[in-house]
Amino acid sequence: MASKQQKILLIYTGGTIGMIENPATKALEPFDFNHLLDNVPKIKMLDFEIDNCQFDVPIDSAQMDPSHWRQIAKVIEDNYAGYDGFVILHGTDTMAYTASALSFMLNNLTKPVIITGSQLPIGEVRTDGEENLITALQVAAARDVDGGPMVREVAILFQDSLLRGNRSTKFSADNFDAFQSSNYPVLAHIGLAINYNKEALLRPSQGKEFKAEYFMDTNVAFLDLFPGIQESVVRATLSIPGLKGVVLKSFGVGNGPNSPWFFNCIRDAVQNGLLIVNVSQCSNGMVSPMKYSAGVGLANAGIISGHDLTSEAAITKMMYLFGMGATQQLAGKYMEKNLHGELTE
Numbered sequence: 001m002a003s004k005q006q007k008i009l010l011i012y013t014g015g016t017i018g019m020i021e022n023p024a025t026k027a028l029e030p031f032d033f034n035h036l037l038d039n040v041p042k043i044k045m046l047d048f049e050i051d052n053c054q055f056d057v058p059i060d061s062a063q064m065d066p067s068h069w070r071q072i073a074k075v076i077e078d079n080y081a082g083y084d085g086f087v088i089l090h091g092t093d094t095m096a097y098t099a100s101a102l103s104f105m106l107n108n109l110t111k112p113v114i115i116t117g118s119q120l121p122i123g124e125v126r127t128d129g130e131e132n133l134i135t136a137l138q139v140a141a142a143r144d145v146d147g148g149p150m151v152r153e154v155a156i157l158f159q160d161s162l163l164r165g166n167r168s169t170k171f172s173a174d175n176f177d178a179f180q181s182s183n184y185p186v187l188a189h190i191g192l193a194i195n196y197n198k199e200a201l202l203r204p205s206q207g208k209e210f211k212a213e214y215f216m217d218t219n220v221a222f223l224d225l226f227p228g229i230q231e232s233v234v235r236a237t238l239s240i241p242g243l244k245g246v247v248l249k250s251f252g253v254g255n256g257p258n259s260p261w262f263f264n265c266i267r268d269a270v271q272n273g274l275l276i277v278n279v280s281q282c283s284n285g286m287v288s289p290m291k292y293s294a295g296v297g298l299a300n301a302g303i304i305s306g307h308d309l310t311s312e313a314a315i316t317k318m319m320y321l322f323g324m325g326a327t328q329q330l331a332g333k334y335m336e337k338n339l340h341g342e343l344t345e
Contacts, residue, residue, distance in 0.1 A: 006048035006141040009083045011075055013068065014058030015091030017118040017129040028121060040122060040130050048141045051083075061091025061098075061117075066216040066319065069101045076106060076113065077212040085112040085140030085149060089133070092117050092170055092178055095156060099165025100313040101216065103154040103340045104320035108208040112140045112151035115165060116158060119176055128176045132157060135190055142194070153202040153341065155187055162188035164202070166313040166342040169283065182284040183308040183344070202341045217244065217322035220315055224249040224281070231261045238269040238276075245275040245318045245331065248303065249311060254278045254287035254295040263297045270302030275328045277335050279306035279314050286344065304332045307343045317342065 012018060019028040043050060053075060059068065076086055090098055099115050106113065116136040118129030136157040142150035154165035159177040167184040185200040223237045223246050238246060246269075250256050270276060278287050278298060286308035289295035299305070306314050317339070321331040338345050 006084045006143075007082065008048060008050050008085050008087060008137055008140045009075075009079050010050055010052040010087045010089065010137070011072060012052065012054035012058060012089045013061075013064075013072065013091075014055060015061050015089060015095075015117045016120065017089050017091075017116075017122050017133065018058060019121045040133055042130070042134055043137070046134070046137060046141075048137075050137065059091075061094040064091070064094040064098060066101070066218060069098060069105060069216065070214045072098070073102065073105045073212040073214060077210070080111070080210050083111075085114070085151075087133075087136045087140050088113065088115045090115050090117050092119065092158075096165070096168045096170055096179065096310070096312040097316060099154050099156050099168060100310070100342070101316040101320070103166040103313075103342065104317055105213050105216070106154065107211045107213060108204065109154070109210060110149065110152045110204055110206065112142075112149050113154045113165075114140045114151070114162075115154065115156050119174075119178060128159065132159070135194070139188065139194065142196075144198075150196055151187065151201060152204055157190075160190040161186045162190065162194075162196075164200075164341055166316075166340060167310065169310050169312060171283065180283065183286065183310075184341075213320065213324065215323040216316070216319040218319055219243055219322065220245045220247070220318045222247050222249060222311065222315065225251060225256050229257070231265065234262065234265045238265060238274060243274060244322050244328070245277065247306070247311060247314045247318065248276055248278050248298075249281045250278050250287070250298070251281060253285065253291050254280060254289045254298065254305065256298060258297065263301045266298060266301040266303055273328050275304065275318070275332050275335070276302070277304045277306045277309075277314055277318065277332075279309050279311055304335050306335065307345065309335075309343050313342045 114136045116132045120127040122129035158179045163181040167181040188196045289299040
């Protein structure tokens, strides 16, 4: 009996992979999807069915916002039953934010959602776009020994690695190997073969109905600490009207200024109903608030540990929780819980 041909939906949002040089200005501008297909004839050699859709106006990923995340989620929800996997073409600048957001928005996901892009346009003679696109399609179509999807989560495919989306961050603006997952193993190594790290792959519960959640509450902010930060800066950030949550990007394992004014700022904001989650500025390691006195002071002031969350995962998870209507207390509880493989409890 012949095996079922896999069906993959390719979703083009924009980004460098589909851009072309404007002959007058020499600047890169989004082009339409046919340009992409014309430059990757190898797509026709793949042994599965590929359909495509694209944003009405492809965008540079620097313009990406939650309204675009909702568009992507809606396309996936509307087509979920009809396809075996999804590949999203996306610009690199905000790719990790989109991957993190979608990991929370796509509830009970049991199919691959693979996000990829490139550092050079796909029409260039020397480009990483063609390989990334072809490999992402192959990953989206891959089956395990039981015939189910090999990947059942939101992942980023870039250069020679498949990474969990909500564990990823962009670390290079110049290299083809632009993304890393410092606190979680790669899901697959891309070489002569695609070698999956099966122990690292997410295996969500089966039988629950897939459902997309669309509302992301953007009344959140980052507060990035630095030596010499002024009390006025901290208080101004923590007292922004309408603000519900702040991701505090602290030093090392979760430290900040060991000054009474700083702890007072944090305590006052928390008592006024603000959720503050502590994540490290370091790309590797996790917040250990009880290791140093500064961290203990922050914990005593009411700050929540973000464990080993990336900044991208922390801010989008906070948007998601408040978007779902969570109170400060409930959101704080779930910020410390692993929902979709985003943190190590």
